[in-house]
Amino acid sequence: MIFIRRLPQFDYVAPRTLWEASSVLAERKSEAVLMAGGTDLLPKMKKREATPRYLVSLKNVPGLAYIKEDKGALKIGPMATIHDVESSPVIAGKYAILRDTSLVFASAQIRNLATVTGNLCNAAPSADMASPLIALGATLSLSGPQGGRTIPLEKFFTGPFTNSLGEGELVAEIQAPQPQPHTGGVYIKHSIRNAMDHAIVGVAVVLTLDGSDVCKDVRIALGACAPTPVRAAEAEKALKGNKLTKAAIDKAAKAAVSAAQPRSDPEYKREMVQVLTARALNQAWQIAR
Amino acid sequence: MKQTITLTVNGDEFQLAVDPRRTLLEVLREELHLTGAKKNCNEGECGACTVIMDGKAVSSCLVLAVQARGKKIETIEGLARNGKLHPLQEAFVKHGGLQCGFCTPGMIMSAKALLDKNPRPTEDEIKTAIAGNLCRCTGYVKILESIKAVVDGKG
Ligand SMILES: Cc1cc2nc3c(=O)[nH]c(=O)nc-3n(C[C@H](O)[C@H](O)[C@H](O)COP(=O)(O)OP(=O)(O)OC[C@H]3O[C@@H](n4cnc5c(N)ncnc54)[C@H](O)[C@@H]3O)c2cc1C
Numbered sequence: 001m002i003f004i005r006r007l008p009q010f011d012y013v014a015p016r017t018l019w020e021a022s023s024v025l026a027e028r029k030s031e032a033v034l035m036a037g038g039t040d041l042l043p044k045m046k047k048r049e050a051t052p053r054y055l056v057s058l059k060n061v062p063g064l065a066y067i068k069e070d071k072g073a074l075k076i077g078p079m080a081t082i083h084d085v086e087s088s089p090v091i092a093g094k095y096a097i098l099r100d101t102s103l104v105f106a107s108a109q110i111r112n113l114a115t116v117t118g119n120l121c122n123a124a125p126s127a128d129m130a131s132p133l134i135a136l137g138a139t140l141s142l143s144g145p146q147g148g149r150t151i152p153l154e155k156f157f158t159g160p161f162t163n164s165l166g167e168g169e170l171v172a173e174i175q176a177p178q179p180q181p182h183t184g185g186v187y188i189k190h191s192i193r194n195a196m197d198h199a200i201v202g203v204a205v206v207l208t209l210d211g212s213d214v215c216k217d218v219r220i221a222l223g224a225c226a227p228t229p230v231r232a233a234e235a236e237k238a239l240k241g242n243k244l245t246k247a248a249i250d251k252a253a254k255a256a257v258s259a260a261q262p263r264s265d266p267e268y269k270r271e272m273v274q275v276l277t278a279r280a281l282n283q284a285w286q287i288a289r
Numbered sequence: 290m291k292q293t294i295t296l297t298v299n300g301d302e303f304q305l306a307v308d309p310r311r312t313l314l315e316v317l318r319e320e321l322h323l324t325g326a327k328k329n330c331n332e333g334e335c336g337a338c339t340v341i342m343d344g345k346a347v348s349s350c351l352v353l354a355v356q357a358r359g360k361k362i363e364t365i366e367g368l369a370r371n372g373k374l375h376p377l378q379e380a381f382v383k384h385g386g387l388q389c390g391f392c393t394p395g396m397i398m399s400a401k402a403l404l405d406k407n408p409r410p411t412e413d414e415i416k417t418a419i420a421g422n423l424c425r426c427t428g429y430v431k432i433l434e435s436i437k438a439v440v441d442g443k444g
């Protein structure tokens with residue numbers, strides 16, 4: 001039995017810059033936790049799964065809620081919410097896969113609070129924003145006391161609910177390259193009900209055609225079927241450079257199963273990976289044409 | 290340590306000294322005695338605590354009161370004006386959009402947040418807007434009818 005109680009005691013720290021936030025994290029080490037929207041963190045604290053001495057909120061750092069396109073890349077600030085993704089004109093065009101994802105994410109009340117960055121940093125294997133962003137080829141700009149570095153999103157996750165942030169490090173920006181022409185992106189979230197449920201399996205596909213029906217490039221990422229969101233490299237290999245046909249897609253979908261190492265319900269999840277990968281590829285093909 | 294914050298709730302400004310660990314929901318209910326927003330799951334799942342913050346529906350059980358500093362909060366108590374119910378409230382009464390009433394304040398605030406932005410939503414848009422509000426009594430049909438009545442001007 002888990003009890004949801006009132007929040008435990010903590011000191012509320014509201015720095016004015018990201019640099020200041022990362023200094024507090026570096027100084028207070030495991031005693032301090034960063035908070036964006038709080039939709040993962042506050043329930044954990046109410047269950048006493050997290051009891052930080054210092055809660056470092058990004059709310060008072062100005063200018064972090066942006067979504068923009070700059071130098072041929074999409075840039076998402078650390079405080080941009082799922083609702084911001086849902087309503088962003090930048091996203092609605094070339095990055096529509098992220099808009100589609102925002103629409104199957106939690107509820108309106110949560111989307112208005114939850115950030116994209118918090119979703120990635122929480123590192124749930126089922127995190128809905130993770131696989132579409134991996135499929136888009138996203139990278140993260142990290143900043144910390146030792147300076148900045150950039151890491152591909154698919155290398156960011158180290159296990160269920162763990163990531164590769166070092167002490168005092170935080171995510172300063174999410175970036176994704178602009179998709180090439182003739183690209184289609186699809187995210188399919190398989191869950192019990194429509195709203196509010198975590199994905200049982202999530203499949204994201206970003207597919208680029210060469211102008212005809214030949215697959216010029218494809219990235220496939222799976223959620224909730226391994227300790228971290230993963231890329232289905234074998235499936236990508238099976239398609240890249242080849243003409244898209246129903247048979248080619250079915251073959252790739254079968255190959256996607258090898259990337260899945262489900263922690264629960266393995267047979268069912270493997271089967272769903274195959275079914276949903278084929279479905280997502282077919283849909284992405286239609287969009288890309 | 291308590292922090293002093295200003296909240297605008299239903300048009301009235303309040304200066305409050307709050308412990309940072311108090312949620313907006315707790316402060317509304319326990320300090321301001323606005324008990325319309327309900328504390329139910331307390332973890333974002335049910336929508337009973339929904340209020341509107343700067344024009345957006347949020348689960349007030351997942352907002353720290355100190356983070357609502359300077360924001361405009363609307364709760365169910367602010368809807369009726371001079372003894373006259375808001376059209377959504379009228380419609381819920383007229384069309385049987387409630388039974389026990391526990392989910393109703395949250396349900397109406399979610400619907401209001403939608404209609405404030407989009408006065409003529411489709412049925413799907415209404416369903417999406419209230420997808421995070423659980424009701425154990427009505428089966429949702431009458432709730433949907435109530436909101437549609439307002440949209441169609443038949444409140
Ligand atoms: C009712 C409900 C429904 C939900 N439904 C879904 C769903 O459908 N799909 C889904 O994927 N998730 C869902 N979630 C989970 C949660 O809402 C998301 O993971 C959300 O995106 C987390 O973002 P946040 O801003 O609230 O994170 P927070 O709780 O503020 O933070 C989460 C973690 O990320 C860290 N963090 C935040 N920002 C940074 C940063 N800039 N740098 C470094 N670390 C950082 C924090 O320290 C913390 O460990 C749901 C949660 C609830 C309560």
Ligand code: FES
Pocket residue numbers: 327328329330331332333334335336337338339348349350351
């Ligand atoms: S009490 Fe806040 S969502 Fe249930």
Ligand code: FES
Pocket residue numbers: 386387388389390391392393423424425426427
């Ligand atoms: S009317 Fe009873 S929970 Fe909705």
